[in-house]
Amino acid sequence: MKKSAILIALLCICLSIFCSRQEENFSVEVINGVRHVHNYAPQWGDEPKVSLEFVQQIGDLDTEDENFQLYRPNDVAVDGEGNIYILDAGNYRIQKYDEQGTFIASFGRQGEGPGEFRFPNSIQVSPDKNIYVDDILRTVVLNSAGKELRGLRVEEGRFFRFKVLSSGEFISYGFLKLGAEYDGKPFNEPILKVFDDDLNIVREFCIPLDTGNWFTNRSMNEVKYTIDNDDNIYVAFALQNRIDKL
Numbered sequence: 001m002k003k004s005a006i007l008i009a010l011l012c013i014c015l016s017i018f019c020s021r022q023e024e025n026f027s028v029e030v031i032n033g034v035r036h037v038h039n040y041a042p043q044w045g046d047e048p049k050v051s052l053e054f055v056q057q058i059g060d061l062d063t064e065d066e067n068f069q070l071y072r073p074n075d076v077a078v079d080g081e082g083n084i085y086i087l088d089a090g091n092y093r094i095q096k097y098d099e100q101g102t103f104i105a106s107f108g109r110q111g112e113g114p115g116e117f118r119f120p121n122s123i124q125v126s127p128d129k130n131i132y133v134d135d136i137l138r139t140v141v142l143n144s145a146g147k148e149l150r151g152l153r154v155e156e157g158r159f160f161r162f163k164v165l166s167s168g169e170f171i172s173y174g175f176l177k178l179g180a181e182y183d184g185k186p187f188n189e190p191i192l193k194v195f196d197d198d199l200n201i202v203r204e205f206c207i208p209l210d211t212g213n214w215f216t217n218r219s220m221n222e223v224k225y226t227i228d229n230d231d232n233i234y235v236a237f238a239l240q241n242r243i244d245k246l
Contacts, residue, residue, distance in 0.1 A: 025039065025040055025041045025042075025043055026038055026041075026043070034244075056101055058070075058097055059086075065103075067095065067103040067106065068103070069091075070086065070088050070090075070091070071088060071089075072089045073086050073087065073089065073090075074087045074089040074120065074121050074122065074123075075089075075121070077123045077125045077131075079125045079129050079144070080127065082098070082099030083098055083104065084096070084097045084101070085131060087120055089117075089119075089120050089121065092109050092111075092116070092117045093117075094106070094107055094108050094123065094131065094133070094142075094146065096146075105145070107145075107146025108120075114151075115142065117133065117135045118135055118136055118138075120134065121135075122134040122161055122162060124164045125164070126164045127164070127166060128168075129143070130143055130149065131146075132162070132164060132170075134161075134162060139199065152198070152199050161173040162195075163227055165231050166231055168197060169195060169196055169197075169202060170194065170195040170196075171193070171194050171195075171225075171233065172194075172195060173192060187208060187211075187217045188207055189208070190204035190208075191208050191235075192233070205246065206223075208220075209221060209240060219239060220237075220239050221237070222238065222239065223236060223238075224236045224238070232246070234246075
């Protein structure tokens with residue numbers, strides 16, 4: 001009995017030490033039903049569990065091959081077969097390569113007609129291999145061969161830095177309001193919006209931090225985000241030192 005009591009006491013002590021160390025590194029808070037984890041120290045110490053290794057490069061400053069001469073490559077997307085699509089914005093075109101980086105095709109040019117771009121800034125490939133290009137106030141939909149299927153007009157500032165979900169819906173980071181006319185007014189328009197195939201808003205979320213000043217509101221709520229294979233959304237607020245998983 002004494003040995004059992006001693007073992008139980010030792011386990012309790014070890015557990016309390018472990019928990020106290022955990023509490024030193026982070027705390028958990030639930031705000032409006034959302035679990036927030038506040039990190040106070042690196043969780044991995046001096047031995048990071050993630051490392052980066054160079055794998056591949058496409059394009060070069062000194063290349064003479066036109067197919068690899070990129071000018072302001074704004075965005076990149078990959079389809080289900082591993083093909084790589086680079087939005088070569090400065091050349092108003094899309095460059096398609098296989099997963100080894102071998103050039104396959106090029107499509108697009110400057111203009112306002114079918115398959116043409118004015119100011120392309122982001123690209124995504126949907127599960128059905130259609131290519132979506134955000135071109136200012138127009139979203140251009142192309143098939144995998146570069147033929148334009150349709151062009152969708154959207155309201156200014158409503159469709160930006162978008163990604164295609166596995167459901168076929170779109171998630172977009174909208175422009176934040178900027179200007180003295182918004183100073184002092186409620187700043188609560190959701191940052192992320194989900195659109196259906198006709199670009200109607202289905203749902204919106206991720207309420208911004210309102211500092212009471214339009215300039216700091218814009219900078220403090222600038223985000224970068226990505227999605228995983230299960231459509232979980234990871235939102236990084238660089239100036240708020242936080243990442244939200246939705």
